[in-house]
Amino acid sequence: MIPTLVRATVLAGALLAIGAPVVMAQDETTLDEQVSQVVDGALVGVRDDVALAAGEVADAVVVVQGDGKIDGTTRGLVMIDADVTIGSGGSVEDAFAVGGTLTIEAGATVEDLAYFDTTIDAATGSITNERDIREDLPGALGWVAAALTIVLLVIWIGVGVFALVSGLLMVAFGTSQARRAAWLIGNSPLKVLIAGFLAAVLPWILFALLSVTIIGIPLAFGLALVWGLAVFLGYLVAGLWVGEHVLRSSRNSARPYGAVFVGVLILLLLSWFPLVTFLATWFGLGAVTMAGWRVLRGGRPAAPPPAYGQPYGQQQPYGYAPQYPPPYIQPPYGQPVEQWPAADRWPPQQPPASWPG
DSSP states (O other), X not given: OHHHHHHHHHHHHHHHHHHHHHHHTSOGGGTTSOEEEEETTEEEEESSOEEEOTTOEEEEEEEESXXXXXXXXXXXXXXXXXXXXXXXXXXXXXXXXXXXXXXXXXXXXXXXXXXXXXXXXXXXXXXXXXXXXXXXXXXHHHHHHHHHHHHHHHHHHHHHHHHHHHHHHHHHHOHHHHHHHHHHXXXXXXXXXXXXXXXXXXXXHHHHHHTTSTTHHHHHHHHHHHHHHHHHHHHHHHHHHHHHHHSGGGGGSSSOHHHHHHHXXXXXXXXXXXXXXXXXXXXXXXXXXXXXXXXXXXXXXXXXXOOTTSOTTOOXXXXXXXXXXXXXXXXXXXXXXXXXXXXGOSSOOOOOTTSOX
16 A cells, blocks of 8 residues: 555655656746647647557656646546546556546556546446545555654664763763852752743854855854753753752762763653753753852852752852862761862862861
């Protein structure tokens, strides 16, 4: 069923492609005149009566809004809103009909016929394979939907693996920067939303202005790539923020691989809901924009990520280090225990001289 429908559709497209240049080549003043001529073995009739005499052979016959008489042999027949008669002794290999009337006399043969909204008057045994497109359409659409679903699933898996690997690389080479950006989502959500909106709108205005000139087009393209990278990093940062809340103990580790893996995986599973992906990207882009702006602006030192014993997302002025450095805490007994690896101290400093031990 499906091969016949596909075959008929391809045939129709090919034959129309053969006939289209003939119609387009006509002078505009003769548009309303009848057109009927043979081009490269194709008999094309548009608003005309065409005829293929007995003994003649044509690769294709195309009839559009006209009458056709086929007594010879043709490999393909396409008729659109036309009345075509295949006379006794006529032979057609593939036929595709939309609208109109197709008459097949006794003694004529048609191997494959696909039609839509066409009146068929055929002698018994003259058609080998006959398909009504309206009956085959639900099955064809089902196959198309299944194929698209498989393709989308494969693409989603590929993009998901790439996002997970990218998230792990992000925390491997930029743990502090990623966690500070994620920290902004919970502590300054309104500012993050505003920054995300500006970062999503203003760059496109700049791209449009740069694209006006030839010199600015390469620059606009390069900036667009940078902007796309920022959007992707924002999505990963949002996943890190989600993972930090799901795996709260991971914020005490040197490299929160588990947090970013779980967070990005959750966002991927919820990506079938476009609103979730949209909000995650919006918040993440805003957080990355704010963190980058604070670094470019300089001045005050960047705020550290939450310390041991400090709730994740605790409100504190961004840009100021806590009064006592987070790497040390007084245990109930024994010597002070270092909770943060030396590489993650911010800013690097020794505990106060008055600290016990």
